[in-house]
Amino acid sequence: MNQLYKKSIQAAAGLCLLWAAASCKKETEYAPSPYNRVESFSVAAGTETIRASIAGDSIVIYWPSHIPQPEKISPQVTVAENASVTPASGTAVDFRTGTAFTVKAQSGAEKKYFLKVVVNQPPIQVTELTYAAVKGGSLVVDNGTYMRYFERNAEVTKFYIVDDQNTATQLPLEFFNDHSGVPSMRISVPDVAELKAGAYRIRITSGAQTYNSQNKIFGIIHPASLKPKVNEVTAPVSVKQGGTITFQGTGFFEMQEARVFSYNADWSEKEVATLQLESSTASSVTYRIPANFPAGSYELGGWEANGIFIQLRISDFFGFWQWNKAQKNYIEVGGNTTFTVTQP
Template structure:
């Protein structure tokens, strides 16, 4: 009987040990995965998803959204892995910023941010009717979204240049308005910049545009335009002779133009007078040897009558790259035909 009990207790002990060993949990190796699976940035109402390529986190940032200095990205990583800086933490939004993912087994993989401005080609309006005019010391504002599109509103990555007729290029100072992001271009008041038309070159981010024509005009203020004194006496001169007209504010003087009229009042050019010399108050011209002989009324606008105008700089507010006007200072005369121009041999 005692022997039987001993055997029973022994068997019971073995059974309990076996049961205990069956309840022991299976041990798993720590996870070795340390990947960034996604990174998202919220910008206003938009969500921007990064592209993960190798160890690069590439963010294609829309050019129409101001690029922030800091971001709080939402980051998804491999199961049981951790990321530093943590998801939702504030970090620098610059190329080269590092994110480290640590696997459960302790292995670490580093990722590096690459910020790419997702920018379409720059659009600059260029049409026959459109000339961008600015005075020295003044500024021109390019309305964003109309005359100019897809420029990054940041002077650190956007530059504005003008190119004159000799292919000399100068950079101009720019700024951007708050809200609308209109680009404001300022022309210094110095002699570095030539008056007249210039091509435009804009560099913004990865994009560059150059105007096909000289659409950017630097012009004089209207207050600088000179005036010619009215005629008070008739003019008599020989072919090849000289005539002097007086006035004020003369500068950049050119030839004088003599117009005539037909019976219907239609105007046509009769002749030009070569500029000999000028001062701020007087300009002297030579009558060409081919000037038609005879006497003509001045200022009456009757058939065969004439008017005389002195050409000066064309670069005032009426200047157009497509159809440049010839700016003149008219020599006013009485309408009654009391004054005449007589040209003899």
């Protein structure tokens, strides 16, 4: 009996062990994962990595305005463990709001996510320096320093010059990186009749942002080839106080007053008189001799005590121009002859 009892006990113990093992095995079985989340989403943009925010079913990318928006992106997408995403991570997709991604959980449950592109654009910033271009030419501006915080895309960003009548004229833009990799834009000034040389305010529009300069910081400059030329004076000149004097030349336009000056003993300039403009054609210009011009005999182009020099003021919009500091441009009246001023 004892032997039989012992065997019964052993059999019962074995059954218990088998039951316990079966119970443990059943407890370690897991149901398929139901998670279909996007954990992270990032896009390479040059040397930068832009990471999206996940909000509900939206994958929100705040795209920096200074980086051109690509047509396609190949995002790096991380999803919940044992889930999969379509299109797969690294696949090229359209970079636009509405592009869909489907995350499928291990359990088969699916969830769609939609790309939302938001241009992260602060107010446009412009350093109010002097910006000038020759008519028919162009100007290159650094977009990382002087004009920035707008989309570097000529379809989105527009550049205007604004005249005194508040008329805005759009100028063509081209965006590029220079040889050093600096983001830049080229502003072109077409050689058309309606664009006049002069100083203008600027207006830049880009996305939801608009910038208007307070000052006339953009200048359209005449080409150097248009600079007027005045003929040398070789014959003796005799004029009367209050009378007029006419100079001949070519290409006269936008003529202004003339100046008569001499030199002191230390070679500093000394103003003698200002000749007011009376009339002008393309080949001649006439000035009024002031009534208080000291009567006497002078040597035009002479360096002695009685020497005088005459310069005719032309347009301010030649050569070096500054918006906040007008520079007077002159052409020299050449020649070496007597210049006599008499009383009326």
